[in-house]
Amino acid sequence: MGRAAAGRENGVVEAEMVELLAAGSGIEAIKHAINVLCEPYWFLILSVAALIVFLVGYRTITKPAMAAAIAALGLLFFLSSCLDPNFFKIVSKGDNVPIVMMMGAIAFTLWIAFRQAAINDERMEKGEPLIEAGADDKVLVWPDLVYTELICLVLLTAFLTVWAIFLRAPLEQPANPNVAPNPAKAPWYFLGLQEMLVYFDPWLAGVLFPGLIIVGLIAIPYLDKNPKGNGYYTLKERPFAISTFMFGFVILWIMLIIFGTFLRGPNWNFFGPYEFWDHNRPAALLNVDFHDLFWIGLLGQPVPKYCLWREAPGIVLLGGYFVIGPLILRMFMRKLYRQMGFVRFSVMSMLLLVMLLMPIKMVLRWTLNLHYIVGIREWFFNI
């Protein structure tokens, strides 16, 4: 949306785009379409859709031929995109190459896991034994494990050396706290957190949420009493747990890293993968608080002066989300509730709701330009 809005603002660019489209350059048109689809709004929707399709159709999709075809298509897309100088510049930047590799690695590991899950699920349906059945996990530390590890270590060293030869350390400006690099990016593994900063107050995005992620991860063994899926791959037996994990990991972590790496350019603006990172491109950013939407937009009344009264609608909304949310969850997940008990279920649903708050807030930002749901700046309390 940012880009399209900028385009409207900057009539010339739009005219230029229109001209290029009208010129009938098919490739340009495709690139343009991809640029548009890479805007966060579409990107999120498409990713979630793709995840759903994947989880539903995992048995078909992970078939080797199918997977190979998808991989080939992806590779083809990537390679042909590399012909575009802007795309190539971004993906070939020394810092970004590992992320490109990570995309492939994630796809590959996902495929392995879900392929085995698909086979296991099929076998379970047929009543056949699992792949893992009868497998002996025993490994000797000496000499097998140590030896293997040594070999891996040597190979990896060689690999890193060759990598360093090919990707020279890039030129960066001298460190200067007065002149931050533009775009100023966190290390790749924190790009997801940095992306959250766009939507949430720093103490939420920088302190509370990361804390909750860690707490949540620690809590999983205590929350999850279900012995199924332990020691073997399956999706069918754990659809909720795996889907939730996949959403949190792939969409809210990996996707945001990709996002931050490839699509966030100067001034933290969105740039399509084929767009030049223009430092001077303006972006239309106009955010409104929920209290404005509620009092002025909905009720047509002046905004109350006292902050709590002013933010009451947001607080109610948020309170409702965290109170009614678990109740609704309980309604739909009676079985789970029975299994987990009240405390565990409450903790789980709170964690889940906090996680869901992220995409909800993103969508609200893109659709309603929502700044804060509760924005008590007086107390630095903003959600």
Next chain:
Amino acid sequence: MPVPEERLYHPERLNKWFALASVLMLVSFCWMSLVDYDRPWRGYQEHYFVTKAAMAHLDYLNAIRADHRQELDRAKKELEHQKELAKTENAGKRKELEKKLADADFAFRKANGPWSRVRQVLEVTRDTYEKTLGEYGPDHPKTKAAHAAVVAQEQEFEQLQDVKELHEDAKKDYERQLRDLEMPVTKAAKRVTQLEKVADDALKKDRAYRGLLFKNGLLKNVPIVSDVINFPFFDFTAPKNTPGREQINQLVLPNVRQRLNYLETYTTDRCTTCHVAIDDPEFSKERLAQKLERSLPGINEELQRESKATVAVPTPPAGPDGATLPVGRVTDFWDVLTKTQQDDYFKALLASVNQYLESTGRKQLKLGQPLLAHPDLDLYVSVDSKHPMKHMGCTVCHEGNPQETDFVLAAHTPPTHKVEEQWSEEYYDKNLGIPTMTFATVEHYWDHPMRLPKYTEGSCAKCHSQITDIARFQGQRVGQRLNLGEHLFVTVGCIDCHNVDEIAKAQPNGPDGSRMKPRRVGPDLTHVAAKLKPKWVQQWAFFPQKFRPSTRMPHFFMQENNNADSANSFDTDPIMRTQTEVAAISQYLFAVSAPWKPLAKPDDVKGDAERGRKLFRKVGCLACHSNIAEFGEEWITKDLMHREGLDEETAGFRYKGMTPDERVRYAMKHFSTERDSFLEPDVVRFDPDKKYNTPVFSRFAPELSNEGSKVTFEWLYSWLRQPTHYAPDTKMPNLRLSPGDAADLAAYLMTLKDDSFDQHVFAMNKARRDMVDHLVFTLLSGQRSERRSRAIMADEGGALTEMLVGLLSSSLGEDHAYDLIRAMSLPDKKLMYLGSRAITHYGCYACHKIAGFEEASPPGTDLSGWSEKPIAQLDFAFYDHAFDKMRKSKDDEFGYVYLKKDAQLRQLSPLPDDTREQITLTHAAFAKHKMMNPRIWDREKLKRPYDKLKMPNFYFTEKEAEALTTYLLSRSHPRVNAPLKVNYEETTAGPIAKGRKLTRELNCVGCHQTEDNYPVIQQYFRHKLAGRLVTDVVNAPPILRGEGAKLQHNWFHEFLLHVQPLRPWLIVRMPTFNFRPDEKTTLVEYFAALAQRDSANLSGELAKVDEYIDKHKSKDKGKTKGGDQKVEAEGDASTSKKASPGTEWYEQDNLRQITGSLERFGVERELVRAGDMDPLTNSPDKLREAHAMLLDRERFLQALYDVDYPFVEPPTPLASQEQFDRGFHFLQDMGCLKCHVLGDMLPGPAKTTDDFVQMYRLDGVRGEGDSATVILNGEPHAVGSKVDGFTIVSGTNTVYDTGDVDTQAVVEGPNAEGETERVMLSAASAPNLSLAYQRLRRAWVHAWMLNPALIQPGTKMPQNFPGGVSPYLGDPNYPGTSADQINLLVDTLYDAGEKNVRVPLTKIVVTAQEEEFDEDSGGAEEFDDGG
């Protein structure tokens, strides 16, 4: 540890994996090492050593050349011959001598023994005596006895010593004779050894290098030293700086700082890693060319020996004026070749040498950067230059990434797109392996990429923060771009809109104690209604260049973003809009213009245009103003004849065909290049030997060819009489014109009209009214709601009135402002409002003083640290990389500085039409293009009228734009420590820098030569003399070089404040300046500092020369003692007479720089002629003579210029009357009073002709014949008029070929007898001496008497004491030496001044034979000798 037997994995397979992995790791490790080892800089260093090796080889070839070998053979034969001679002819003599020597030696030894013994015994006896003396006193017998012993032994010692010395001398004498006898042999042997050593050394060096560089394929079977010391992992073994060792060179520069993250740290430059030979004079292009050229004969001999084809000796290029240069010795004339000729010749030489090297299997040489030395080693890099590399490094000037050794990462800046493309292929892709890297990345990431060579001067300002102190260095002009840039920045008015801290801080404090702002460059507009008419103002403001193409006023309108083509949906008719704005501005200006009364002209004074015209040419206007109406015809016709080879008639016809505008444009194009008043002599190109010299079109002040169409007579009269009456802060000085002169000048200027300047008004029709409404509404609604805006527009509740009154009340007073506004109609009020906002928007108030805007802040960006602004903050519009496609597809839009369709701007712009512009994403490109076309960064953008870029167009030339860019690039935080910074407080640099700035700002340099500038006014003071065009030194404003050594500073202060005419015969006059506080002092300090600096420079340089001479003198003395004169004389047979030692200092290599500097100074000050210094055209004797003279004269000036500041002449008691009378007599005998006047005239009316000549002094005659004016005691009187009842009969100026003028007037009146007679008055042609005692330093007067021509070349003052010897030496009337006599003169002069002695003219009665007087007054010939 037991090996477990259980294995789950296949061990063999793991072993194989392990083996494979290990091999892979080893391979990758080796690969890494190689990649790490193989750096581009190694190639450069290797090539450096290859070049050194090749040079050694060429030296060797040279040493074994046939003629050198023949010389050796000859020397050997000579040695044989001498040996033979010694054996035969001198054998007997030697034997005899040897025998005598043996005898003498024996005798000496015999005498020496007893002498030594007695000497030691005497010591003991003396000691005994001293002790007894101390213990017992002198009278004690013991003491007496001891004393007697001493005396006795002393006697014995004396005797023995005599004998010993006799024998010793004899022995030494024989030894010397023997040595003399053997001398020819020794000498011949020495010569042989010397010659052999040259060849041997060359061979050794060649071999050494061959060994060193085996790996470069120089030779196949020699130890591989270079390979070993550079082998990966082992390259640390050889110590640093071993020849052939490839290493990273690093300069640690504690005083050049870098800022890293709140921490300033020292810089380490590694540039010399690739630029290895940057400080090696051998690697300068000239020296390399010389070496290559000198080696060709040796090469060809070698090739002939091996019966191979020889290489070509390049044909010499044509010298200047078609002179032929000798084959094989072209490099001796290197300086006369043009840059291209040098390059071509160098290439040809290199090709020949490379051909040879290739034929011997050696590597070819590539002698370009990074291998060459710095092009200006005299000034930079080298150890004894002002900027030694060890202290300054490289990046302090060139910027870039100092620690990098990679071409790209060191941030080299490509000058053009083409180069950028080449580089990205060569370096970004190939070397660095980062194909996506562009220069934009470098500039984006590295704050300070390297500066293009043309902008490097921007860095000078880091240490030379005052900038003007670097205008010249030892006669060389340096820092021209930066200096011009700063000058333009201040004088065209950049500083008025854009603050720059350095300049703001340098302003003086005003009377109220606060820092003053720089003078506004535009005229004061607070009383504009009294000077100009609205219709003129409107036309002018809209398009100033139409009225006056050369004007300094920049052009705001009809530019690329507000001409007819630029209409967009927000700005439908830009021309109409801007015209309306101009109408509104003029409405505002005239409405607030305060009433002003011009100075009243006396009724009897009527302007005489013809007289005014003559006055205009002479009185000094032309130092600042030009006038094409007056000089255009002569200038342009001549220039056309010269430039295009037209005959006079055609040229005249062409001139007549030009419109006035075209004439001015022609002048701007061909007669001036910059808006700079400090003209360098080579800019003016005045050469007396040339038939044609281009005139100079000064743009310092308005060109006046159409002034009459602009102002009124009354205003002009008042302005000329007293400029500050109209504008208190104006730079225009007061020429102290009499009412008559001012009226004449004004009348003349009013005749200069240009009717082609269309004077219609932008009348307020319906469309314009609508436009006013539209614009006012736009402006109002930008800050408030539309409803409120409409209310204000309708002036509801007086809202608009209130706003306008608010704006004006502080300037006009609230009541007056209220009355003024209330009297206006609503449309006028709206127009007023629009005018005020337009003035705000365009920033008119920054350059002009306008009521209501006195306190407004500058409209432009603060440029104090501009060059440190991140590149991403500069808006390149669609020239950014993001729009590469657009740029390619819309070439017409993005390819040119000015759009192709924009004929108007292209015509006004001095850019050539086909200039394709290279816009790289750099600070420099941004600034330069903005300067050339200020609206370029709006191109293709859709903007509202008041969002558009508004910087006006100054129509800068490319050179000016680059100068300003250089200045802007210099605006950064100077990260250097104090030791590198110029000390302005305690050295002469400060006053000089300030003074230069001021003399340029006030245009003192338009009249006076203060340093090596060329005053523009001098072109009007040239006349033909013996076929040469020379400057009329006598009548032109005086040259002020060395003035600081001449004047008493108190007097100088007083003079600047109250100017009084010193040379009454001058028509051109020193104006009274409207100085700001401190400016007088700045000037006085400036001149004093100039003298001090010259003296200090000279004394430093002369000291070095003296040191050399002394050293050689003492050496020579030592030699003479040894008795070697004979050999000396023989050895230097080419010199006819024996040179005294050390006189050939100017040939010494280590004094090269100093010699150059001394020679330049001498030539510039006309102490010697440049031709006499040329070693090629002068014999050694002549050269020695010329240089000895140079030294003498420079010592003279050095002593003269060594002055104190502030200087006060110490009071000297008056001499006795007798002494004074003698002195006064001497003064007359010397003929001083033939040209000089002494004393002021007596007041009171004259009764007789005797009285008249006593009471009236003729100061000058203006005009000719009957219309001449005779100036008596400073008052002009027309010929025919009466003074004290005396009739002025005639006044004449007789101009001689020498340029001297005799000014005479004849007056008729009664003599003492009552008869009517005519007497002739002669004007003094030299200054009144009565002022000398206050004005001049005694020391200077003394020196001036001795040698006037040295102090002021071209002066009329004769040299009365040639060689310091008085013509009256030995005269009984004037006792003492010449120096005493000069002192007598000086004392008398000073006493006479103090006593106010006056010497009236002698009465000369004119009879019928007028020829007589010519003889009487014929001083011209006499002056010739001294002139």
